[in-house]
Amino acid sequence: MIDVENVTKTFTLHNQGGAVIPVMQGASLRVAPGECVALTGASGAGKSTLMRMVYGNYLAASGAIRVGGLDVATAEPREILALRRRTLGYVSQFLRVVPRVPTLEVVMEPCLATGMDRAAAEERARGLLARLRIPERLWSLSPLTFSGGEQQRVNIARGFAHEYPALLLDEPTASLDPANRETVLEMIAEAKAGGAAILGIFHDAEARARVCDREIDVGAFAAAA
Amino acid sequence: MSATSADFAPSPDGGRAGEGGSATPLLRVEALTKRYGPRIGCADVSFDLWPGEVLGIVGESGSGKTTLLNCVSGHLDPDEGRVLYDTRASGVQDVRLMSEPERRMLMRTDWAFVHQNARDGLRMTVSAGANVGERLMGVGARHYGRIRGQALDWLGKVEIAAERIDDRPAAFSGGMQQRLQIARNLVTGPRLVFMDEPTGGLDVSVQARLLDLIRGLVRELGLSAVIVTHDLAVVRLLADRLMVMKGGHVVETGLTDQVLDDPQHAYTQLLVSSVLQV
């Protein structure tokens, strides 16, 4: 489902004398449907960089990144947008939303974007918010007013609203209390059972051990500086 | 280890644009060039805009972004290039070669233009209701009650109280004027909206409300849009795709979050790194 092949990444800092910083080379990995793979490595090893490249947020300098058959490294923006809408989900560490938009709308949005009708999308969003223990009285408020943990749970609800065949998780259990952490791990397990290919970063070793089938040390892809 | 420190997350729209189905772009701009004497307005600009897609054009003052917008939207005649639009009635047409009545009809029905200064896009001497109704009357609506009904409906959509329908826009705040301008433009159900700095000159809190409104309308109505702005926060929230201009040339294009988070061109890197972090 996710197939990274010999990917290279460099950053060129034009405003600092055109310094070229190679950060990754020969990155290759493969995540099959129903599999959860953890990226490991020291801070700064390039875990997030690799995830961002898979999502199309960073440009790969060379190599191929196929997700559901589309090579993200060379695809047109609108192809990537379509991929993100239907196939590839991403739960980042931080919630970024438009001010004023109510929590329920924020969570419904990925479903609506796929053409799901409003009633069904709302039902799904309600279920997820309830499961993640966001009090119902908060659903009509913008999540920007919430605590960090609540924001993270809204973010997870949003990321799981549509059942993406491929999912990228960046520290999904960080800053969660034990009960909610447990719920999120259940949700990941369910997504796996549903056939999703999951690539994630988990600093929480116990969580990693519970949901991940394999670990890949990104340090192996470090570019020779 | 990354070039930018800005954290990234998928835009709230999750990228709804470019949904399959349609085989042709709604708008295709080919090698558009506009000169002001020896000076270049914009040079050799090409892009496609697909149904439901929002394209952001960013750059500093004088980068040619407004010239480009005016050339594409028919307000300026470019020196070279083509502007191809997939019309409802007769398929893809070069807008520059259309007859003037056809082009003007297109501009007031299937296209919309939201000016930075609402005063440029509104009739300040007639009521809000008449401002919204004008485009309807322009395409032949002759039933006062229905025109007024539609005006009320649109005022509601842009969050203007119904009792303000007979007030003149001069009595409105800047944010309300801008929302009225949007209602006036969208009442005929256009498919393509051009916006020139739609949040320029507004208070930050008013900007957020307007952005949310535009985002909702674009999504709900499946609009395609070309938005010119120098405000990167605006494009991050609204645009699926980004075009960065400098000195009349396009220096970088790509997915909005990719261009902002992993800019490739020196100028884009400067632009992104110049934004104050809040």
Next chain:
Amino acid sequence: MTAEAYNFAYLDEQTKRMIRRALLKAVAIPGYQVPFASREMPMPYGWGTGGVQVTAACLTPDDTLKVIDQGADDTTNAVSIRKFFERTAGVETTEETEEATVIQTRHRIPEKPLTEDQILVYQVPIPEPLRFLEPREVETRRMHALAEYGLMHVKLYEDISQHGHIATTYAYPVLVEDRYVMDPSPIPKFDNPKLSNSPALQLFGAGREQRIYAIPPYTQVVSLDFEDHPFDPGQWDEDCALCGASDTYLDEVITDDRGGRMFVCSDTAHCRARRAAGHVGAMGAPYEEAEA
């Protein structure tokens, strides 16, 4: 300087030719505003310089001229223009509508139906009906060229939204022969129906604005309106106090400082003719007696 020192009807022949060319073009394109090189006339703008030039270009020595202002033959403006042509053209003048071959008017159409042998010349202050909402002349001309007339209805919409009905009572815009929107000069909307399908030739002259336009005989002229607010020419609860007419345009006349008032025909010639025929209104005396 004596009257004989002037060319017939004041204007020189080349100027009259130029105006006639404009008139021919205006007749050929009903409702279209034709630019013309308006001359300085020996009267101030606003006193009918456009109408006077059109009349001068139309008059022949055999014509009989009638001049009315607000329907009356005896107001200052009407009297001075009539005198002007008596002196400079030496033509016959009349107050009787049916005797006139050329009628110059300000703000009215005579009550008596016109004939194919008559020309009605209107004095026009502002020929551009779109100017109220679009001050740019270049833009209004383009709107006429492309028949983009939505803006005209914006004005009517504003009327209804503010007054509950179309409150425009004079200079009420019309669509001529399904093509050009035209300002019929400040005639009351009561007269609008008479514009349409008239046997007479109707010419409009705007001196300050240098425009001439025309409605040829038997041309369809439709007053603009909304489906749910149709055009209404209006009517009075009263009849003419002098002649008792119930189908004419009435002027309100204040008769004292205690609220006394009467309504009388604005068309003085028509009213006099009715009284001569024996019609008597509520406040009118029998005709012979009044003349005595």
